[in-house]
Amino acid sequence: MTQQASPSTRSVGLGRIIVAVYAVFALSSTARAGYQIATKFGEAPVAYLLSALAAVVYIVATVAMARRGVASWYVTLSAVLVELVGVLAVGAASALAPSAFPHDTVWSGFGRGYGYVPLVLPLIGLFWLWANRPRRGAGAR
Structure with missing residues (x-):
């Protein structure tokens, strides 16, 4: 008998790898944005604030992915x-108006600096x- 996919199975197998990759991006983008904002904010405030936004998104995604339950599934989504x-959006904007992005963000060039x-x-x-979407009667917690 196979187990039905549910929010309670998101943090095993492939899910665990995806959570780990998101965690790495949460850490790296937070460190990058923190350093950029602390040391060079005046050079490219928009780019550095976009890096900080990316960091927040990766943190939220990581935490929500690691948690069980339907609500966490929706937060992750x-x-x-x-x-x-x-x-x-940032990838297209940085390609169409490179002068508006004098410094890269995590999402510049569609993530070019992070191997896409x-x-x-x-x-x-x-x-x-x-x-792994919630299903009726799957016993999601």
């Missing part, structure tokens, strides 16, 4: 959708969330 919109992982990660996250 919201964070991953914000992440996808952010990387697409910021572009691919929300797509993987959405697929994973869809596969």
Whole structure:
């Protein structure tokens, strides 16, 4: 008998790897934004505030993914959708108006500085969330 996918199974197997990658991005983007804001804020405030926004999104996604329950699933979905919109919007803006982004953000160039992982990660996250969506009668906690 196979176990039905539910929010209670999100933090095992592939889910654990995805949570770990999000945790790495939460840590790295927080460190990057903190350093940039503390040392060079006047050079590119918009870029550095966007890096801080990315950090907050990665932190929220990581914590929500690691938790069980339907509410955490919806918080994770919201964070991953914000992440996808952010990387697409900032990526497009930085490509169309590079002078407006004198310094890179986590999402500049669609995550070019991070090997395009910021572009691919929300797509993987959405697929994973869809596969582990809450189901009626699945006994989600």
